[in-house]
Amino acid sequence: MSDISSxxxxxxxxxxxxYLVNHFLTLLLIPFIATVAIELLRMGxxxxxxxxxxxxxxxxxxxxxxxxxIFVSTVYFMxxxxxxxLVDYSCYKPPVTCRVPFSSFMEHSRLILKxxxxxxxxxxxxLERSGLGEETCLPPAIHYxxxxxxxxxxxxxxxxxxxxxxxxxxxKTGLKPKDIDILIVNCSLFSPTPSLSAMxxxxxxxxxxxxxxxxxxxxxSAGLISVDVARDLLQVHPNSNAVIISTEIITPNYYKGNExxxxxxxxxxxxxxxxxxxxxxRSDRWRAKYKLCHLVRTHQGADDKAYYCVMxxxxxxxxxxxxxxxxxxxxxxEALKANITTIGPLVLPASEQLLFLSSLxxxxxxxxxxxxxxxxxxxxxxxFCIHAGGRAVIDELQKSLQLSGEHVEASRMTLHRFGxxxxxxxxxxLSYIEAQGRMKRxxxxxxxxxxxxxxxxxxxxxxxxxxxxxTDGPWSDCIERYPVFIPEVVKL
Amino acid sequence: xxxxxxQGQGQGPIHSIRLSTVGAARPTExxxxxxxxGLDLAMKLHYLKAAYIYSPExxxxxxxxxxxxxxxxxxxxxxxxxxxxxxxxxxxxYIKCNDSxxxxxxxxxxxxxxxxxxxPDRSVDEFLVYHQPIGPELAISPLIYVQxxxxxxxxxxxxxxxxxxxxxxxxxxxxxxxxxxxxxGETIHAPPPSRGDRRFQSPNPTVKDPxxxxxxxxxxxxxxxxxxxKMATYCFNxxxxxxxxxxxxxxxxxSIPVFEIIAGIIWKCVAKVRAEPExxxxxxxxxxxxxxxxxxxxxxxxxxSSVQVDFxxxxxxxxxxxxxxxxxxxERFGIEEIGGSCDGNLDFVVYGAKLTFVDLSGEDLYxxxxxxxxxxxxxxxxxxxxxxxxxxxxxxxxSEERGVTVTLPEGEMEMVKLEFKKCGLIAP
Numbered sequence: 026m027s028d029i030s031s032x033x034x035x036x037x038x039x040x041x042x043x044y045l046v047n048h049f050l051t052l053l054l055i056p057f058i059a060t061v062a063i064e065l066l067r068m069g070x071x072x073x074x075x076x077x078x079x080x081x082x083x084x085x086x087x088x089x090x091x092x093x094x095i096f097v098s099t100v101y102f103m104x105x106x107x108x109x110x111l112v113d114y115s116c117y118k119p120p121v122t123c124r125v126p127f128s129s130f131m132e133h134s135r136l137i138l139k140x141x142x143x144x145x146x147x148x149x150x151x152l153e154r155s156g157l158g159e160e161t162c163l164p165p166a167i168h169y170x171x172x173x174x175x176x177x178x179x180x181x182x183x184x185x186x187x188x189x190x191x192x193x194x195x196x197k198t199g200l201k202p203k204d205i206d207i208l209i210v211n212c213s214l215f216s217p218t219p220s221l222s223a224m225x226x227x228x229x230x231x232x233x234x235x236x237x238x239x240x241x242x243x244x245x246s247a248g249l250i251s252v253d254v255a256r257d258l259l260q261v262h263p264n265s266n267a268v269i270i271s272t273e274i275i276t277p278n279y280y281k282g283n284e285x286x287x288x289x290x291x292x293x294x295x296x297x298x299x300x301x302x303x304x305x306x307r308s309d310r311w312r313a314k315y316k317l318c319h320l321v322r323t324h325q326g327a328d329d330k331a332y333y334c335v336m337x338x339x340x341x342x343x344x345x346x347x348x349x350x351x352x353x354x355x356x357x358x359e360a361l362k363a364n365i366t367t368i369g370p371l372v373l374p375a376s377e378q379l380l381f382l383s384s385l386x387x388x389x390x391x392x393x394x395x396x397x398x399x400x401x402x403x404x405x406x407x408x409f410c411i412h413a414g415g416r417a418v419i420d421e422l423q424k425s426l427q428l429s430g431e432h433v434e435a436s437r438m439t440l441h442r443f444g445x446x447x448x449x450x451x452x453x454x455l456s457y458i459e460a461q462g463r464m465k466r467x468x469x470x471x472x473x474x475x476x477x478x479x480x481x482x483x484x485x486x487x488x489x490x491x492x493x494x495x496t497d498g499p500w501s502d503c504i505e506r507y508p509v510f511i512p513e514v515v516k517l
Numbered sequence: 518x519x520x521x522x523x524q525g526q527g528q529g530p531i532h533s534i535r536l537s538t539v540g541a542a543r544p545t546e547x548x549x550x551x552x553x554x555g556l557d558l559a560m561k562l563h564y565l566k567a568a569y570i571y572s573p574e575x576x577x578x579x580x581x582x583x584x585x586x587x588x589x590x591x592x593x594x595x596x597x598x599x600x601x602x603x604x605x606x607x608x609x610x611y612i613k614c615n616d617s618x619x620x621x622x623x624x625x626x627x628x629x630x631x632x633x634x635x636x637p638d639r640s641v642d643e644f645l646v647y648h649q650p651i652g653p654e655l656a657i658s659p660l661i662y663v664q665x666x667x668x669x670x671x672x673x674x675x676x677x678x679x680x681x682x683x684x685x686x687x688x689x690x691x692x693x694x695x696x697x698x699x700x701x702g703e704t705i706h707a708p709p710p711s712r713g714d715r716r717f718q719s720p721n722p723t724v725k726d727p728x729x730x731x732x733x734x735x736x737x738x739x740x741x742x743x744x745x746x747k748m749a750t751y752c753f754n755x756x757x758x759x760x761x762x763x764x765x766x767x768x769x770x771x772s773i774p775v776f777e778i779i780a781g782i783i784w785k786c787v788a789k790v791r792a793e794p795e796x797x798x799x800x801x802x803x804x805x806x807x808x809x810x811x812x813x814x815x816x817x818x819x820x821x822s823s824v825q826v827d828f829x830x831x832x833x834x835x836x837x838x839x840x841x842x843x844x845x846x847x848e849r850f851g852i853e854e855i856g857g858s859c860d861g862n863l864d865f866v867v868y869g870a871k872l873t874f875v876d877l878s879g880e881d882l883y884x885x886x887x888x889x890x891x892x893x894x895x896x897x898x899x900x901x902x903x904x905x906x907x908x909x910x911x912x913x914x915x916s917e918e919r920g921v922t923v924t925l926p927e928g929e930m931e932m933v934k935l936e937f938k939k940c941g942l943i944a945p
Binding site: 120122124126128129135158159160170173 | 535536537538539540542543544582585586589601613615616617618620654656657
C-alpha cells in the first residue's frame with residue numbers, strides 16, 4: 026500500500042514540477058497583470074487620460090513609433106521561415122496476388138539454396154522472429170524459381186508502385202499533374218537511366234520547368250532527407266508545392282547467394298511506396314493535415330565503424346548483396362543519441378530540459394556514476410513513428426526511449442502487415458495511427474528513420490486538423506483486425 | 518508412336534520453362550489442417566492430368582499475369598489444396614494448410630495449335646502437363662502443377678497435374694471450370710465450403726477385401742507407383758457411329774452404353790494379347806450418380822467398382838462383357854477401410870491394380886469456355902498407373918466422338934494396338 030501511495034505522491038510531485046517550470050513565464054505574468062488591472066480599475070478613466078496627456082506625445086513621436094513597430098513586424102514576418110504543410114499522402118497497397126506467406130518463402134528458399142541447408146535454417150530462424158505477418162508482398166519477379174530480376178521487371182515494379190501511389194494522391198488531393206512545381210523521388214537501390222523522376226515526368230506529362238530530383242543510395246532514411254530537400258526548396262520558391270515519392274524497388278536487389286549476413290534483407294524487405302504532397306501556400310493551410318515543425322539530420326559517417334556497418338558488396342561468388350554488421354544495433358543506438366541531443370532542446374518542454382541539464386551537470390561535476398537522465402519524450406509527442414527496420418530496431422528504441430506498447434504499436438503493426446518497406450514505412454505507420462482514429466488536432470508526431478551511412482533522421486509534424494475515420498488507405502480493409510498479438514517466435 | 522511415362526522431366530518440344538508460385542489471396546488461419554479419408558489415402562500414388570488447348574483467337578490476348586490473378590480467385594475457394602503434406606506421429610499423412618501455393622509453369626512451343634493437333638497420337642499432350650510426384654520431401658512438394666504453354670500462333674495450352682489424394686477427376690474438372698470462369702471475368706458465386714462429412718454414400722457397406730485395390734511395397738515419402746515394367750501411353754479418338762455401334766446389336770442408337778462397349782472391346786483386345794492369365798477381373802471407375810456437387814466439391818467420390826467374369830474374355834462377345842459390367846460391385850467402402858488402416862502407412866495402387874476403365878464421358882469438358890469459346894481439344898490421363906493398365910474414356914470435341922487414352926506396359930502396347938486395328942478402333 027505504501028508503495029502505491031508513495032508512487033502516486035511522486036506522480037503528483039512530478040506533475041506539479043512540470044506545470045511550474047513549463048508555464049513559468051505565464052505564472053510570473055499573472056500577478057503582474059493582476060496588479061496593473063487592479064491599479065487601472067482603481068484609478069478610473071479620468072485619471073488614466075490625465076496620465077496619458079502628461080506624457081506629451083507629439084504627432085512626430087507617434088508616427089515614428091508606429092513606423093518602427095510596423096518595420097520591425099515586417100522584418101519579422103519576412104524572415105520567418107515559410108511553414109511547410111503536408112496536404113495529404115498516399116501509401117501503396119500491393120495486390121494480394123503478390124502475397125508471400127511464410128511457408129511459400131521458406132519453400133522457395135529451400136529449393137533455391139538446396140545445397141546450403143545451414144543458410145536455409147538461418148533464414149527460417151530470422152523469419153520466425155521477424156515480426157512479419159502472412160500478408161507482406163514481394164514483386165512478381167521474385168515469385169519465380171529462381172527469381173527473375175531483369176531490368177524490365179524492375180521498371181515494371183517501379184511503375185506499378187509509383188504510378189498507383191501517385192494516382193491515389195491525385196485523387197485524394199485534387200492535384201493536377203501540371204501543377205506540380207517540385208518532384209523528389211528517393212529510391213535507394215534502383216537507379217536507372219533515365220531516372221525514376223524522369224519516368225514520372227514522362228508518364229504524367231509534367232511541366233518542362235519542374236524542379237525534379239532523384240535521390241539514390243541514401244538508405245532507409247532517405248524519405249526524411251527528401252522532406253528536408255523539399256522544405257529547403259519551398260523556402261526559396263514561394264507559393265509552390267512539392268511531391269515526394271519514397272519507395273524501394275525490391276526486384277533487382279534480391280540476394281542470390283548464400284552468405285548468411287546478406288540473406289537477412291531478403292527476409293525483411295518487402296514491396297511498398299508512398300507519395301506525399303507538401304505545400305507552402307497559405308491557401309492549403311485549411312485542407313492540410315500536418316505542418317512540419319522540425320527536421321533534424323545526423324550523420325555518423327565520419328566514424329569508420331558506422332560507415333561500414335551497412336555495406337553493399339559482392340560475396341565470394343560474385344553475388345551482390347547488403348552486408349549487415351553485427352554492431353548494427355549499437356551504432357543505431359549511438360546515432361539515435363546524437364539525433365536526440367539535437368532535437369531534444371527543440372521539442373522538449375522546459376521541465377525536461379532542466380532535469381536533463383541538472384543531471385548532465387551533476388554527472389560532470391559531482392558524480393560520473395549517476396545514471397544519465399533520459400528525457401521523457403512522451404511529453405513532447407503524442408505519437409511515434411519508428412522506422413520498421415526490424416523487430417530488433419523497434420525493441421531497442423522502445424527500451425531506450427522508455428515508450429509504452431501503444432506508442433510503438435504503429436511501427437510493430439506496419440512491420441507485421443507490410444514488412445520493412447524501407448523509406449516509405451514511416452508513412453504506413455502514420456496511416457495506421459490515422460486509421461485507428463487516434464490523430465487529433467494539435468497532436469505532435471515524431472518520425473525517426475535510420476539508414477546506411479550511418480544516418481539517423483527525424484521529423485516532427487503537428488496535426489492541424491482532426492483526421493476523421495474511416496480513412497481510405499492501405500489499412501482500410503484490415504484495420505479491424507489490428508492490433509494483433511505478434512508472438513515472439515512463430516513456429517513454422 | 519506411344520510416349521513413355523516419365524517422372525516429370527523432359528518437356529520435349531516445350532522450351533523456355535519458367536516456374537513460379539501462385540496461391541490463395543486470403544491467409545488461412547494458422548494451425549488449420551485437412552485430413553484425408555481412407556479412400557483419399559488409397560489413391561495417393563496416383564496423379565490426374567488434364568490438358569486443354571485453346572485456339573489463338575480465344576487466347577491471344579490473355580496475359581500470364583491475368584491467368585495467375587484468376588488462379589488466386591480459384592484458390593481462395595480451395596485454399597487447403599495449396600498446403601503441404603506432413604505426417605502425424607503415427608505416420609498418417611495430413612495436409613498442413615499453410616498457403617504454400619501451387620507451382621505455375623510457363624512454357625513456349627514452336628508449333629502452332631494446328632500443327633500440334635495434327636499429330637495423330639494425342640498423347641503428345643503429356644508435354645503440356647508439367648508433373649512432379651509428391652516427395653521425397655513432403656514439406657516442399659506442391660499438390661497441383663499448372664502449365665501454361667504459349668504456341669507460336671498465340672494459342673494456349675493449359676495443363677493441370679493434380680494429386681489424386683485431394684480429389685477425383687470430377688473435382689479437377691470442377692476446379693478448372695471455376696478457373697476459366699475467373700479468367701473470363703464472370704462473377705462467380707462460389708458456394709461456401711462445407712465442413713461436413715466428406716464421405717460418399719455407399720450402397721455396399723459389407724464388401725470386404727476389395728480386389729480393385731492392391732497393396733504395393735512401401736514407397737516412403739516419395740509417392741511414386743513402384744512398377745517393374747515401364748508404362749507407355751497411347752491416345753486416339755473414336756467415332757461412336759463408325760467404330761462402336763457395329764460391335765453392338767442396335768436397340769435404338771441413343772441407348773447404347775458407349776463407355777461399356779468401348780471398355781468391352783478393349784478388354785477383349787487386351788485379353789487376346791495377354792494369353793495367360795487373362796484379366797478376368799477389371800475395375801470400373803465412374804462418377805457417383807448420388808454425388809451432388811458443389812458442396813464439398815473437391816474430394817474423392819468416384820465410384821470404384823469391380824467386375825468379375827468366369828468365362829474366357831478373349832472369346833466372349835462384347836454384349837456378354839457389357840452385361841457383366843452392369844453387375845459391377847461398388848468397393849469404395851472396403852477401399853476406405855483398407856486405405857485408412859495402419860494410419861495410412863501402407864501404400865496402395867487403384868488405377869492399374871487390375872485393368873482399369875475410367876468413364877469420364879458424362880463430363881462436358883468442352884464447357885470449360887474461356888472468353889466464351891470452348892477448347893479445341895481436351896486430353897485426360899492418370900500418372901502412376903499400375904502394371905495392369907488403364908483406359909480413360911472421355912468426351913471429344915464432337916459429341917458423337919470419344920477420346921480414349923490407354924496406358925499399358927511398353928511391351929504390350931504394340932500388340933494391343935494391332936488388336937485395335939483388327940477391331941477397327943484405330944485406322945490400319
